[in-house]
Amino acid sequence: MRRSKVLTLFMALALTAGCGGGGNASSGLPADQKQPASSGSSTGNGIRLGILGQCEGPFGGFHEDVVAGTTLALARFAGASPSSKTSALEGFSGAKVAGTPIELVGIGCGDDTADRIVQEVRRLVEQLGANVIIGPLSGDEGIAIAEYAKAHPDLTVLAGISGSQEQTLHVRAPNYFRFYGDGAIWNAGLGDLLHNKEGWETVAVIADDYSFGHTSAAGFIADFCAVGGKVTHRVFPPLGTTDYSSYIAQLPNPDEVDGYFWAVGGTGTQAALEAFVNGKGDLTGKQHAGNLFFNPDLAQALGTDIAGAYVGGFATLPSDVRTPEIEEYLAAADKTWESIPGALSGNKPAKPSVAAAFGFFYGYYTAGVALAEALEAVGGDITDVPAFHKAIAGLTLDLPYGDIKLDANRSGIVDVGLSRLVNESGKVVQQTVAIVPGVDQTFGGTFSPDTPSPGRDSPACAKRDLPWAGKAITVVNGVPQR
Amino acid sequence: MTPALIDTDSAAVESRPALAVSRFAPLRRPSGWVAAVVAVAFAAWVLFLADGTPAGPAVDDPGRFMVTVLDGVTFAGLLFVAASGFTLIFGLMRTVNMVHGSLFLLAAYIAIRVQETMVGRSRNIVPADVGVLDWVVPLLVGAGVAAVLGLLVQQVFLQWNEGQEMRQTMVTLAITVVLADQMLREFGGLARRMVWPGAATHFLSIAGERYPTTRLFMLALAVLVGVLLWLWLTRTSVGMIIRAGVDDRQMVRGLGINIRRVFALTFLAGSFLAGVGGVMGASFAGAAPGTDGSWLLNALIVVIIGGLGSLRGAAAGSLLYGTVVAFSPAYLPSQYSYYAIIMTFGLLALVLAVRPYGLFGRPA
């Protein structure tokens, strides 16, 4: 008798929730449709936008930033007005391009895992009826969402800031577009600079032992080896390492190698750098370079001695470069909100331009701009999905930090900004030194749909011609010397 | 059968557990042999045979070997501090306190904030900027907050369901989930770090290898914590009540002692130790979301190896775990060094296969 009560309750709950979810008791089995019922009907009446952010996990602090990025793009180019002056998470209203309204149906809440993001995108698409997705944020999520896009050809996905190479190079979903670079691209040109300008012949690489670490290292290795450098050591400490000293010990001593390249993120950044100081010697600008994790906001363990070190790019340029377009973009962010609690301000309210100047915000911004411009290009008519996708693929976006167009696999061909760390009266800041123009994700044939994903041993160190070698545009005092 | 917090009589340790479980423990007797064989094989490998490993045989590179030993011992110190509070609480109250990791991280975050305020800068702080007080005051503030919060958790959520292990575990697990989310909201998602005081930051040369005094400082702190704990438990009346409570709770109660107050005090001390561990951990390796889970796991591993509820077990477990963490990346063949982290857990499986209740533990 007890059991029956529970079971009845269970059943009642199930049925209520099922019908309450908006069930249409039509003939046959509605659940047997491969396509969600809502997506077909919604194509006629505008864009139903879902944004995939991350509110948990290591990038949980950037949730506000990324939603704000897309919101700013739609505020600037689609007339959207945010519902709150102090947060982007409240959504926006009034967005419309060429007569087609853009409605935000939901914000997905990822936790840096592929499983969760697939569930979130299914909720946005299959329950809330989204027909355009902007996101996701991180590498493995990107691969999963690209696969999801491939299986749902009517959906349109504009990637957020996910940095894995495979989501475009290997998956090649025709409806998945990425208007920014990948983790490898962001280190393009760094090897050229270090080898030819700083005279590094040999380098030791230390990177996280997972896809983003591998991809970052791959971009650097491909570039450094292409111009004739040698990689003597590749050390990959596993994620979850607390004591890095045994891994640091596997690196050569400072007198045995010209320099070190770092791609260790999260808590690992502080712990690994600390372990280096403990075991090998002080961190000097002359001998160190890193990917975006070397940003002084992320790598707080860097002392002032690190001045002189080179840092790879990450979608935007450091704050010393101030073109009119950038000024306009940052001012627009400050006009859209009074403040937003972005990650760089420790999720405390701060000027929106602080978040807008960083890559996470900007990646989602480029996706929003792409959406608005593509709608403009098709005159607001999204009933012909292939034509809409073709319009997106053909876009060249005129963006504040450089123009971006897409390659054959719908991944961005971008300009990469390389910077150096300088000591500004006791505070380490980034100073842009070069802009590497027109970088694409194949690295002159190093990576292709048939090559293995970047890994512990791949790519091999080989000399080859890179289209951008020697073409870097020098930047002096924030002004590119074109 | 209850685990003793302090095993004053080692003979008792040998005889008591064997009684209850000997029927299911045909492997128990050869455990000494297994341990000896493993130890000899390990020593032979590290000393002479380890060609093709990142470090090379110890006879060829004694400096590297000594540094690896020191790395293991000093990291073990941090592990001990992190695990001692956990095992203290379990020993007396049988509570698997999942909040331990959250208290660890919370103390770290708070100490970092206090230190940044005291130094007047939030980044690029170098040890030279940090006086001894700039480290000790944040330590006390952070650990103090952790202690108070731990006590609060115990008073509100754990006092009335004493003895229901699973329920308490789940309650603390739920609190952990909430705390982690709230810390993400309050402190953001970026990694932060605490800076060692300049006075403790020097570098030695050990057989030609550079070695930092901060790691030795960490070890010294751990030894200090261990000695103070031992004195507290053996030389004070409260400590004696705690030890008596571990052995027989009902008897202590029957003697008219207010065991609830002792429980509260134990939770306060255990949470304070979690906080001290957190501040040391943040100075050693930084703090970020996720640090709570990984240090809860570290504490768990240490006490599983050593035996739940045994302080001596915590020390032994820390040493063993620290040694494996330091040696496996250095002395596994180079092509297998990616699997070093699996080795750490292999140790655990080995210990448990031979001694299901850990080195110094008894059946719960």
Add this chain to the structure above:
Amino acid sequence: MKLAFACLVFGLALLPAVATPFFVNFVMTQTLILGLAAATIVFLAKYGGMISLAQLLMVGIAGFMYGNAALDGGARGLNLGWHPWAAAGFAILVTTLVAFVLGAIASRSTGIYFLMLTLVYGVIGYFVFAQIVEISGPGGITSIQRPELLGPPVLLYYAGLLLSVAAYAGFRALGRTAFGLALQGVRDDPVRMASLGFNVPLHRALAFALAGFVAGLAGLLNVWWNGQIDPASISIGPTLILLIIAVIGGISSLKGAWLGAFVYVLVLTYLRDLPLVDRIGLTEARFNTVIGVIVLMIMVLSPEGLTGIVHKIRKQFGETRP
């Protein structure tokens, strides 16, 4: 009682005719998969007195093994290119064998030690798949297809329903067999059972292997439903979530496993849509706080989870029939 059970199954079988595709193919399918996996925790706890945190690892092993065996020519995994059903059989076989070996190693631990040992299993499993990239990707195995027989998503729902009913009935029936009774004897008094000549560790290991087998089935459904699996799928976070599901429902109530899964999926999917929740500042960004508070409340109210709460409410209304 049997009637109510039959009614429930009947209702669930008819559900696709009345509910939205999303509710059936997402909410209910996920509920059945998580419920099936959580039921193995309950089975071990209820009949064997062992609370296992290694069940999600079994789910993961089955998923990875299927992905490695069934995929053909992709960039990830071993790409053995087997027939999907051969791959499924292989996955279940490997999972069951691993479960038996792990169960044998753990068979002398009990209580909180068993809980922690299995937690360590889960963590080892995570690192094995994270570090041995040959079998896990690298970075996970993607674009996993389900067998053609289960092509339409609704059939996956029915597969989940069928396996859930079979597992529920099977576990209950097992409790009355000689093996099941012996297992419960081992749970209550291992010393006496040993002296009566029962092989205590073997009984525990076999129970663990059986739970692994069923969790493996859940793993197959999961990987067919999700289309991909990566090491993060079996990290410590989701491992604890599965335990939370079992505990929400009631750790010693088999049906509670599905009830817990249903509540979890409902909260995960629908809670943030409630306008009230939004207004008090609990946006999706604070979702974990909500889950934590819910679990906390359930555990404070009743150690037997929702099933226990339902029983209490029933008593309040004065029903006294046994």
